[in-house]
Amino acid sequence: MSDFSGRIMVVTGGETGIGRATVLELANTGATVVIGGILADKAEETIALAKDASGSVEFVQTDVRDVKAVDALIDGAVAKYGRIDGLICNAGIFDGFASGIDTSDALWDQIIDVNLRGTFYACRAALRHMTKQKYGRIVNVASVGGLTGMADGVSYTASKHGVVGLTRHLGCYYAKDGVTVNAVCPGVIVTPLRDNSTRILGEDAPVMAGVGVDPEWLPRTVPMARKGEPEDISAMIVFLLSDRANYITGQCMTIDGGWTAK
Template sequence: MELSLKGRTAVITGGETGIGAAITRALAEAGAAVVVGGILEEVGTTFARGLAQAGLTVTFQKTDVRKEADVNALVDGALRQFGAIDVMVNNAGVFDGFADCLETTEALWDQIIDINLKGTFFGCRAALKHMVTRGSGRIINTSSVGGLRGAADGLSYTASKFGVVGLTRQLAVTHTQYGITVNAICPGVIQTDIRGNSAAILGSDGPDMQKGVGSDPDAYKRLVPAKRKGTPEEVASVALFLATDAGSYISGQAIAIDGGWTAT
């Protein structure tokens, strides 16, 4: 089956960098009109412009997923421009630098939960208002191996990503009957700049993002059977599959893209 999204519209949060940027490109190259919502305005504008110049239908709108009004405006704008939303990818997220419980401040906890979990909830709710009426849709939420294992990340990040998996499963149970699939992708060790981007977004609330880095940068090789980091494109290929008709009977799943990490 061809992985085509011709004639369809996708909205993605956090689609301007890293895994999100790879998903944006994959959806657009499959034929979708993609509306990217992100907080890094200069980066997002430049990224979307480059894809548009390459002949793809991609636009960018500054969006802070901590604010429901911003998320609603992103979805409403896509509806006005393209008439429908077929795919919603809730990808916006930040990292907590492996901060454990005693290192996690209230401010850091609130920021991580608000962006990673509440922002995903806002995106799902905004999309579902439209998708339920249409009787079709694809929702893809970005969780993490940190949403499947307790030893992968810091406290607030782990809590937020486990929350995304739970949210995804509950929505699948309650909304698949309306022709809407809801799934989570769970990347493992992927080649991105999540630390740098998270530091820029969290500002003074952010922890030391270099914790766990430097003394043994190859430690992941003891955890990951593939003995390498994954690429954003490898994650994007799974998101694309779930977004197309090929994934029409998959719902409520948390799919690890981790080089075998969770099999150990």
């Protein structure tokens, strides 16, 4: 396990699910972790879970749809701690598998604004500092929905394809500056994404359909015939943040129980 003592990490959407698992793993290996998100009650739970960690966790109220808030999150971390070593862009919401015809303008805008625009805002803000430092690690949370056409609804699929493209471009462009940019593409993972999305989207939220409506879907689609856990994803994220991943950039690591390998 890597030692992140003294490292400064910012995690958007670090309150629950994959974000929470990543925050806890980083804190347990000595990192100072700043969560940027909008679910303050869930962030409090995460901070409580990290109370015995060798590192520390704090929360900054941040809506990634607001560029000023994202800039304040990143710039504030640098002002307080002197640098930013890692950024994990995990903030995301789901579209309930809404088809093209069933996707409203409002739903489309919300999904793109959180999943893609918010990821871009955070990457841009972090890169301003990382390129000056000549060091940085960025990991974006994409999805198998960013690699295939029929894993999710249309707006989520478009947003995650955008995250994959963003990752590949930034990873190549800023490699010369000592910054790596990679992504993870989770498959079916046990997280509260649907509940959180309904809460965040409010009146724009669609019916959150999910895996389980067809009991045969999972064993038919995923060779491992089970859902993954948040820790299955956070393990790869933490590896990509470590110095063991120095020669990896612009890559999208698929963690899906074999789904897309079939």
